[in-house]
Amino acid sequence: MLAGVLQIRDDGLRVLLWQRAQEPDVHRWSLPGGRLAATEDVETSIRRQLAEKVDVHKLSHVEQLSVFSNPDRVPGRRVVATAFLGLVPSDIDPEVPADTAWHPVDALPPTAFDHELIVLAAQDRLRAKLSYTNIGFALAPAEFTVSELRRIYSAALGYQVAATNLQRVLSRRGVLEPTGRTVPAGPAGGRPPALFQFTCRDLQVTDPFAVFRPPA
CATH class of the missing domain: 1.10.10.10 (Winged helix-like DNA-binding domain superfamily/Winged helix DNA-binding domain)
Structure with missing residues (x-):
């Protein structure tokens, strides 16, 4: 599972990414995420992983975004990713680890695998829902x-x-x-x-x- 966590910071839309320290795609920037535990539902799992890995505890909204299943999306054995959209209020400033940072969605650094596509899908979902929801x-x-x-x-x-x-x-x-x-x-x-x-x-x-x- 992966999470596109978005927040308005410095009057811009930012996404939370962490920098990979190992191959494949070493030094590229990735969305946070992890594996579903046997006793968890998916929302509980993604909230736990964000709290444990990037110290984000105060998500104001989480929803499933899409399933990314291109056979070549990562090297090696096939990996299917369920992606989520997570939102953080603008007045919250999580203390993220040193290898993690907020990046402008419209000026992303080099990203790992298909994570840029997931970020843009999260942006599109947010923009659409701003029109017809609260x-x-x-x-x-x-x-x-x-x-x-x-x-x-x-x-x-x-x-x-x-x-x-x-x-x-x-x-x-x-x-x-x-x-x-x-x-x-x-x-x-x-x-x-x-x-x-x-x-x-x-x-x-x-x-x-x-x-x-x-x-x-």
């Missing part, structure tokens, strides 16, 4: 301003999203609600920005036919 909850902190949420959606989608449009769309779907709290106004003064939260922090389909589109 999966933004898994990328955002518990509370946020609309401006902060706009930066998260823009980074994940790969293009700029208007804050007012995003708030209108998500509020109409019943996804966002105000917390009643604010953050201090910026140096220019003005009204203190309101804090919002997602109404539900479990995955829900909110508009099955919706598609976010980049500006023309």
Whole structure:
């Protein structure tokens, strides 16, 4: 099993990779993962492996991505990989090992085997679900301003999203609600920005036919 763990960091979509120390594909970057134990279900297993191997304990969402079964995907005997998408909120900063790092999805280092394909599949799945589900909850902190949420959606989608449009769309779907709290106004003064939260922090389909589109 392999996990494409994504997070918004430094206003960009990043994936967690570790650098291989042995052949095959020594020094190339790999997705974390491992084998399913006899007493585990797949989600329990991938969460355990991420906690043990790369010290990622706080996944806000995990789902099965796909099965990668090309006979030549790795050298030697055939290996079939079940891949997962995992998401980490933007306000969490896991202490990862020295051989592990967050890499921009749009500027990947040399990757092992077919792991670049898996990363891109994870990115595509996330972008699709941002359109028709509330999966933004898994990328955002518990509370946020609309401006902060706009930066998260823009980074994940790969293009700029208007804050007012995003708030209108998500509020109409019943996804966002105000917390009643604010953050201090910026140096220019003005009204203190309101804090919002997602109404539900479990995955829900909110508009099955919706598609976010980049500006023309």
